[in-house]
Amino acid sequence: MSKKPKQKSFLGISENPSKARFIVVPANIGGTSVGRKGAEKAPEKIISASWQLEDFDTETKTIFVQEGIATESSCKNLNQLAKKVEKIISDGRFPVVIGGEHLITHQVLKVLKKFYGSVGAIFFDAHADMFPEFDGKKIHHACALYLSLPYLDDFLCIGVRNLSPVELEEIKAKNLEEKFLLFEDFFPNYLGQTPSLHVLTDKLEKIKTNAIYISFDFDFVDPSAIPSLSTPEPPGFSFRETLDILKKIISFFGSRIKGADFVEFCPDENFFAEVSAAKIISKTICYISLFSK
Numbered sequence: 001m002s003k004k005p006k007q008k009s010f011l012g013i014s015e016n017p018s019k020a021r022f023i024v025v026p027a028n029i030g031g032t033s034v035g036r037k038g039a040e041k042a043p044e045k046i047i048s049a050s051w052q053l054e055d056f057d058t059e060t061k062t063i064f065v066q067e068g069i070a071t072e073s074s075c076k077n078l079n080q081l082a083k084k085v086e087k088i089i090s091d092g093r094f095p096v097v098i099g100g101e102h103l104i105t106h107q108v109l110k111v112l113k114k115f116y117g118s119v120g121a122i123f124f125d126a127h128a129d130m131f132p133e134f135d136g137k138k139i140h141h142a143c144a145l146y147l148s149l150p151y152l153d154d155f156l157c158i159g160v161r162n163l164s165p166v167e168l169e170e171i172k173a174k175n176l177e178e179k180f181l182l183f184e185d186f187f188p189n190y191l192g193q194t195p196s197l198h199v200l201t202d203k204l205e206k207i208k209t210n211a212i213y214i215s216f217d218f219d220f221v222d223p224s225a226i227p228s229l230s231t232p233e234p235p236g237f238s239f240r241e242t243l244d245i246l247k248k249i250i251s252f253f254g255s256r257i258k259g260a261d262f263v264e265f266c267p268d269e270n271f272f273a274e275v276s277a278a279k280i281i282s283k284t285i286c287y288i289s290l291f292s293k
């Protein structure tokens, strides 16, 4: 690699936060996983792995870091996170939160709701995260979407392939069936085919909110591509399918997208998985910078 990484900075670059468009926020928050534990240690691992990624994107032929990327100091609890995100948004910057568990998302959405009035979110997730409570806790990673509902005017949750009858009951009771695109919905004929993105476009067109937020749970991706997860759920989308879907969504909403988080990575000394996770984040920044001027 050609650059000298700056300690603790995503992609090894860190500009003055008052000049950068994208502000990376490490959120070392977790501890509720029902699968493997340790997602709160993910931000530093993903950030160090990102140092080997370059600033030029060969797919879009762009130097995608030109609008500036800065990395904040890490947040250890939800209050710190909300305060930090509030400052970033009021300064007109774009928050890129690296979790941590999925329970961080509702705090970011709460801030977005305050600033933008109407907020929609796209959840990428193998799970519906629609438990009203889990293990006696309401702030739990299995409740991530349920916790976010009060701040959402609309949403779409895509890639679900692990759904409990309890969650299904909540979804039906709240009339939200239309807001979920299961993993299998992308493959109308049989698994193994190229996923159909038409099902997605139809749903995206219905979302009319001012702001759009992307919440990306790494278990959306097939565990063969990103095995270091809190709760892996095979089969999932390939790395390339994932990027196609991200690109489709980002190009569709353009400048309405106001923030993103990346959650549920669970480090286990697998450098390959860490780089893959970092690449998903850098590709998202690249697409946002390309499609939302």
Ligand SMILES: [Mn+2]
Pocket (backbone or CB within 6 Å): 125, 126, 127, 217, 219, 220, 231, 264
């Ligand atoms: Mn999940």
